[in-house]
Amino acid sequence: MVASSPGNNSAVLRWAGLVLVGLTLLALPFALAGVGTAWVRITNLAILFIFLSLGLNIVVGYAGLLDLGYIAFYAVGAYAYALLASPHFGLHLPFWAILPIGAAVACLFGVLLGAPTLKLRGDYLAIVTLGFGEIIRIFLNNLSSPFNITAGPQGITLIDPVRVGAITFGRTDIFVGLVFSGPVKYYYLLLLLLLAVIVINIRLQHSRIGRAWEAIREDEIAARACGINTRNIKLLAFAMGASFGGVAGGMFSAIQGFISPESFVLVESIMVLSMVVLGGMGNIWGVIAGALLLSFVPEILRYTVEPVQRAVFGRMLVEPEVIRMLLFGLALVLMMRFRPAGLFPSRLRRRELTQET
Amino acid sequence: MSMLQVQGLKVAYGGIQAVKGIDFEVAAGEVVCLIGANGAGKSTTLKALARMVPAQGSVRYDGHDILHLPPHALVGRGLALVPEGRGVFGRLTVAENLRMGAYTRRDTPEIARDLESVFELLPRLRERQRQTAGTLSGGEQQMLAIGRALMGRPRLLLLDEPSMGLAPIMVQKVFEVIRSVSQQGMTILLVEQNARLALAIASRGYVMESGTITLTDAAATLLDDPRVREAYLGGE
Numbered sequence: 001m002v003a004s005s006p007g008n009n010s011a012v013l014r015w016a017g018l019v020l021v022g023l024t025l026l027a028l029p030f031a032l033a034g035v036g037t038a039w040v041r042i043t044n045l046a047i048l049f050i051f052l053s054l055g056l057n058i059v060v061g062y063a064g065l066l067d068l069g070y071i072a073f074y075a076v077g078a079y080a081y082a083l084l085a086s087p088h089f090g091l092h093l094p095f096w097a098i099l100p101i102g103a104a105v106a107c108l109f110g111v112l113l114g115a116p117t118l119k120l121r122g123d124y125l126a127i128v129t130l131g132f133g134e135i136i137r138i139f140l141n142n143l144s145s146p147f148n149i150t151a152g153p154q155g156i157t158l159i160d161p162v163r164v165g166a167i168t169f170g171r172t173d174i175f176v177g178l179v180f181s182g183p184v185k186y187y188y189l190l191l192l193l194l195l196a197v198i199v200i201n202i203r204l205q206h207s208r209i210g211r212a213w214e215a216i217r218e219d220e221i222a223a224r225a226c227g228i229n230t231r232n233i234k235l236l237a238f239a240m241g242a243s244f245g246g247v248a249g250g251m252f253s254a255i256q257g258f259i260s261p262e263s264f265v266l267v268e269s270i271m272v273l274s275m276v277v278l279g280g281m282g283n284i285w286g287v288i289a290g291a292l293l294l295s296f297v298p299e300i301l302r303y304t305v306e307p308v309q310r311a312v313f314g315r316m317l318v319e320p321e322v323i324r325m326l327l328f329g330l331a332l333v334l335m336m337r338f339r340p341a342g343l344f345p346s347r348l349r350r351r352e353l354t355q356e357t
Numbered sequence: 358m359s360m361l362q363v364q365g366l367k368v369a370y371g372g373i374q375a376v377k378g379i380d381f382e383v384a385a386g387e388v389v390c391l392i393g394a395n396g397a398g399k400s401t402t403l404k405a406l407a408r409m410v411p412a413q414g415s416v417r418y419d420g421h422d423i424l425h426l427p428p429h430a431l432v433g434r435g436l437a438l439v440p441e442g443r444g445v446f447g448r449l450t451v452a453e454n455l456r457m458g459a460y461t462r463r464d465t466p467e468i469a470r471d472l473e474s475v476f477e478l479l480p481r482l483r484e485r486q487r488q489t490a491g492t493l494s495g496g497e498q499q500m501l502a503i504g505r506a507l508m509g510r511p512r513l514l515l516l517d518e519p520s521m522g523l524a525p526i527m528v529q530k531v532f533e534v535i536r537s538v539s540q541q542g543m544t545i546l547l548v549e550q551n552a553r554l555a556l557a558i559a560s561r562g563y564v565m566e567s568g569t570i571t572l573t574d575a576a577a578t579l580l581d582d583p584r585v586r587e588a589y590l591g592g593e
Contacts, residue, residue, distance in 0.1 A: 208460070212460065215446055215449075218447055218448060218449060219444050219445070219446055219447070221409065221440050221444055222440055222502075224428045224429055225432070225439070225440050225506070226432065226458055226505065226509065227431075227433060228429055228460055229429040230429070351489050
């Protein structure tokens with residue numbers, strides 16, 4: 001046999017690696033279901049947080065616009081789905097129709113937030129976006145009278161699960177000897193969506209629009225002097241980021257079957273922002289790592305803190321919830337001290353930190 | 358016919374009339390300078406031409422009124438601003454900065470050719486093309502900003518205080534670059550506090566004082582004008 005060149009070899013390795021990752025991801029839900037279905041649900045939520053982080057990454061990481069109210073778009077997407085597919089209004093649109101509607105409505109809200117804040121940067125923008133997030137949540141809480149639109153704090157229940165053809169995602173099916181529970185089916189659907197979201201993000205990053213975002217973040221006046229329509233490009237960042245949030249929200253509705261304003265509080269916005277910053281602003285893979293880490297570590301702690309304490313001290317000294325927040329805070333402090341650009345810094349951040357003047 | 362014709366240009370900044378209705382023009386192929394003290398309204402005038410600040414009056418470029426156009430539309434029409442304080446993209450490389458200058462263009466092979474000619478004009482940038490712009494010296498950043506503007510294939514180059522904050526030796530070099538750009542036929546409107554340098558390079562000059570143009574003549578004449586010598590060239 002002819003020996004292949006090293007270039008060929010690395011290409012083969014690359015493909016082998018991809019296939020391996022792909023197979024692992026395909027087999028994962030069954031391994032997790034063995035531990036407990038709860039872990040499949042946690043994984044699904046983690047994937048939703050990847051959607052959110054990648055969406056926020058467009059606004060914060062690429063365009064450099066600090067958004068503290070991002071969860072509002074998640075809420076908008078979730079309520080759009082819930083209202084169009086539940087007994088609340090008696091509407092039961094199919095999932096493939098609602099998801100684009102949810103994305104479009106979230107996109108509209110993105111522009112609604114973006115348009116009046118075009119001239120704001122940094123702290124000022126952060127405060128306005130924070131207010132925006134709260135406004136949406138408070139609206140959701142109070143839009144129950146005189147016309148009952150959101151059902152207020154009670155939330156919306158009995159949201160339709162996703163149905164594609166004959167497959168209903170809420171039900172357990174047995175197919176070629178494998179048990180496909182609801183969460184497992186959703187996992188595969190989310191994995192498919194995730195693939196699309198990642199591809200879109202990569203394409204965006206290397207597009208003309210991606211370069212324009214980069215330029216605006218570096219210097220807005222110079223960007224304008226280069227002929228970039230800064231207004232439209234900034235609005236586009238808000239709109240695209242919001243759309244990803246909307247899609248994630250719609251899936252959240254379908255998976256949970258129940259939503260209420262409580263799921264869309266400020267802390268959630270901050271959590272998504274932490275994922276983006278911790279992983280590495282502007283770097284798709286870093287952001288994904290950040291989202292996975294901050295989704296799974298707290299859950300792992302939830303299941304281990306109590307038994308560990310009982311084994312060591314014989315009784316529970318500190319509540320798991322307290323330890324989680326403590327470790328979360330500690331992790332953020334350590335990160336800022338040792339890896340300020342995130343676990344996997346973006347190309348630009350890496351340059352900034354390694355190059356000398 | 359002049360390439361740029363400004364009539365009754367007024368700019369107000371938060372209640373202050375920074376430019377109080379000025380007239381001037383720039384003919385094709387000319388280097389015209391706008392000199393004056395700090396705060397005379399020179400940079401504001403240039404920003405108004407580049408549509409970065411709202412203004413009133415009439416600004417005709419190539420016979421068309423451009424005061425209603427958005428700023429990003431000007432680059433495509435061949436009007437490029439090199440902003441005050443350089444304004445390079447600090448974390449992008451020199452080459453990426455230059456390519457950003459060609460953002461509005463889609464003629465890829467031509468862009469590559471123009472990149473080559475910018476490197477010929479500014480060999481320093483070729484050496485540093487992989488370096489991030491933020492690591493360049495002030496003078497190199499100014500040259501990069503000029504090079505980036507050239508990548509948009511402008512016909513009229515607006516230069517805002519290119520000597521600002523540079524060491525004297527660098528100022529000389531930047532002005533040599535401006536001179537060679539003009540020798541290639543570029544029309545340039547230069548705003549500059551360093552009147553001596555600006556007048557040495559320009560064919561005509563306008564002197565601005567608190568928002569109005571007080572004096573205008575051929576650059577050589579202005580250099581010898583006692584009022585200009587007194588006020589802007591430090592006597593003698």
